[in-house]
Amino acid sequence: MSNNNFDEQELDDFLQFHTELPSEDFTMHIVSKVGKNAKLRRNIFSLFTLLGLLVSTLIFVYFVPLSSFTDILTQLPVYAVALLVFCLMSSSLWLLSNQES
Amino acid sequence: MIDDKTLIARILNDGDRYAYSQLVKKYQSAIRQFLRRLTAGDHHTADDLAQEVFLTLYKKLNTFRSDSSLSTWLHKIAYNQFLKLKQKAYQKYEHSDHEVDYALLESAQSNQDKDILIEQLMKKISTNERICLTCFVNAGMSHPEISELTKIPLGTVKSHITRAKQKLSQLMQQSMPVAS
Numbered sequence: 001m002s003n004n005n006f007d008e009q010e011l012d013d014f015l016q017f018h019t020e021l022p023s024e025d026f027t028m029h030i031v032s033k034v035g036k037n038a039k040l041r042r043n044i045f046s047l048f049t050l051l052g053l054l055v056s057t058l059i060f061v062y063f064v065p066l067s068s069f070t071d072i073l074t075q076l077p078v079y080a081v082a083l084l085v086f087c088l089m090s091s092s093l094w095l096l097s098n099q100e101s
Numbered sequence: 102m103i104d105d106k107t108l109i110a111r112i113l114n115d116g117d118r119y120a121y122s123q124l125v126k127k128y129q130s131a132i133r134q135f136l137r138r139l140t141a142g143d144h145h146t147a148d149d150l151a152q153e154v155f156l157t158l159y160k161k162l163n164t165f166r167s168d169s170s171l172s173t174w175l176h177k178i179a180y181n182q183f184l185k186l187k188q189k190a191y192q193k194y195e196h197s198d199h200e201v202d203y204a205l206l207e208s209a210q211s212n213q214d215k216d217i218l219i220e221q222l223m224k225k226i227s228t229n230e231r232i233c234l235t236c237f238v239n240a241g242m243s244h245p246e247i248s249e250l251t252k253i254p255l256g257t258v259k260s261h262i263t264r265a266k267q268k269l270s271q272l273m274q275q276s277m278p279v280a281s
Contacts, residue, residue, distance in 0.1 A: 011270055015219060015238045018212030021130040026148070030129075030155045031122045037156070 046095050105171045112162055125155050128172065131239075132179050134216070138235045139183045142220030150182045157182075176240040177250055180232070187228065222269055230265035233258050 061069075073081060103123065111120035132154055136147035157178050165174055223231050232251060236242045244262075248255040 008266065011266055011273075012238060014215070014273075015234070015269075017131070017134045017239060018215045019130075019134075021133050023126045023129050026129050026133070026151070027122050027125045030125050030152060031118055033152070033156065034121065034159050035118070 049095055106167065109162060109165065109171070112159070121159060124158070124171070128175055129155070131172065132175055135176060135235060135239055136179055136183060137216075137220055138223055138239060139180070139231060140186075141223040141231065142217065146186065150179065150186065153182050154179045173240070173242065173246070176236070176242070180236065180250060183232075222272060225272055226265045226268050227261075229253065230261045230268070233261035234265040237262050 076084075103120075105124070105127075108117075108120040108124050111117040112124075129151065133147055133151045136150045136154075137144055140147045140150075154175060158175065165171070223235075226234070229251075233247055233253070236247045236250065237244070242250070244255055244258050247253070248258045251258070253261070
């Protein structure tokens, strides 16, 4: 900074960034924020899926008497019921698991 | 060092947080410094805006087209974040008569002092001059790129940069002690 004359090159050099800002805290904060946002989105998605299931069940029960529904289930072969239960359980687990989408 | 394309592919395909953190680490300093210049030394606001930039990166990475570099894309997002802020608080980021600590110029031996001094000097030029100059000198954008980004006519971009440099040069020369 000893020269009085600032030519264009000197000014351009002076205007460059002179320091590298430390990255650890900033990066950690951002990555954790991304994680929180993803978790929030997943929770909202799970909540509305459960609400949707609940409402559809209520509607189903309202229009189809429960007795006829249990009749259908009892008429199904055991392996089909087991498969149905397995599918329901695994999709619920997938929805509620902490695995990030 | 893993290249940007590989890191981007990992984030898009596997949601790889480690790859994302590598991109943040690589570009955080440049983006934060860029925003510190645009906000003329408002470090707190600049860091808040930088956070938004990197959150946008994660959300919108699938829209990134590799016809421009990731660095340019991030600087464009950063500029747009600054623009939103400027629209809300225009007067805060217009040039002001705040005194610049010229003592820093004399003693600006450390790199940190130099950066602080330049941020203070940015208050002495208009917002558009500051934007054009910072995009040109620090973000490495060409005149047409700045014109496209800021919607300022190409000729005006060039004159903003020239005027900003003249003003800064004059400010610095005025503040220098006359050589005996």
